[in-house]
Amino acid sequence: MSHVLLCAGASVAIYKSCDLASKLTQAGHAVRTVLTPTAARLIDPQLFEAITGEPAASTEFGVERRGPMDHIDLARWADIVVVAPCSADLAGRIAGGLAGDLVTTSLLALEPGVPRLLCPAMNSVMFAQPAVARNLAQLVGDGWTVVEPDEGHMACGEAGLGRLAEPTEIAERVEALLGG
Numbered sequence: 001m002s003h004v005l006l007c008a009g010a011s012v013a014i015y016k017s018c019d020l021a022s023k024l025t026q027a028g029h030a031v032r033t034v035l036t037p038t039a040a041r042l043i044d045p046q047l048f049e050a051i052t053g054e055p056a057a058s059t060e061f062g063v064e065r066r067g068p069m070d071h072i073d074l075a076r077w078a079d080i081v082v083v084a085p086c087s088a089d090l091a092g093r094i095a096g097g098l099a100g101d102l103v104t105t106s107l108l109a110l111e112p113g114v115p116r117l118l119c120p121a122m123n124s125v126m127f128a129q130p131a132v133a134r135n136l137a138q139l140v141g142d143g144w145t146v147v148e149p150d151e152g153h154m155a156c157g158e159a160g161l162g163r164l165a166e167p168t169e170i171a172e173r174v175e176a177l178l179g180g
């Protein structure tokens with residue numbers, strides 16, 4: 001049993017991270033979820049709490065606060081981190097070392113040895129942008145494993161490369177990084 005910190009950005013593909021949270025929980029892992037504030041406008045953290053039986057939050061201020069410094073506690077708690085879905089904006093913020101919300105602050109507080117997976121999800125034109133490629137290359141250089149998106153239908157009505165990888169594949173990558 002491992003501690004999985006699941007971080008979710010504001011992509012329509014966030015519905016798939018509910019399935020991922022369920023799969024990881026059923027595999028016996030403790031899964032705590034952190035959503036960006038924008039992601040929490042798409043889906044309520046409470047749903048992740050119901051799926052995982054563990055805390056989920058989008059801020060460490062106010063009523064969602066769990067302790068004196070949630071970002072440090074979450075970072076210390078995590079055996080592995082999965083960012084799924086990772087929006088273009090979130091990838092840029094992580095690559096840039098920004099820490100303006102609970103997701104990015106927790107990621108910045110991670111010890112160097114903690115394995116970290118990042119699963120981009122976005123429109124194919126967005127994914128093909130040099131700026132996005134630059135940010136993802138930076139993240140790989142910084143020790144992130146990037147799970148390539150799939151090709152196919154997207155919610156915007158287009159088809160192309162940018163669909164979030166399937167939860168089964170992401171869960172397998174988590175197990176592989178945990179050495180399972």
Ligand SMILES: Cc1cc2nc3c(=O)[nH]c(=O)nc-3n(C[C@H](O)[C@H](O)[C@H](O)COP(=O)(O)O)c2cc1C
Binds near residue numbers: 011012086087
């Ligand atoms: C319904 C909806 C779906 C979206 N899907 C995506 C997406 O799949 N990928 C992406 O990069 N941005 C997407 N966006 C735009 C992001 O939500 C926006 O860039 C946001 O600021 C990213 O927030 P985050 O960095 O906290 O994830 C979407 C916006 C909306 C309203």
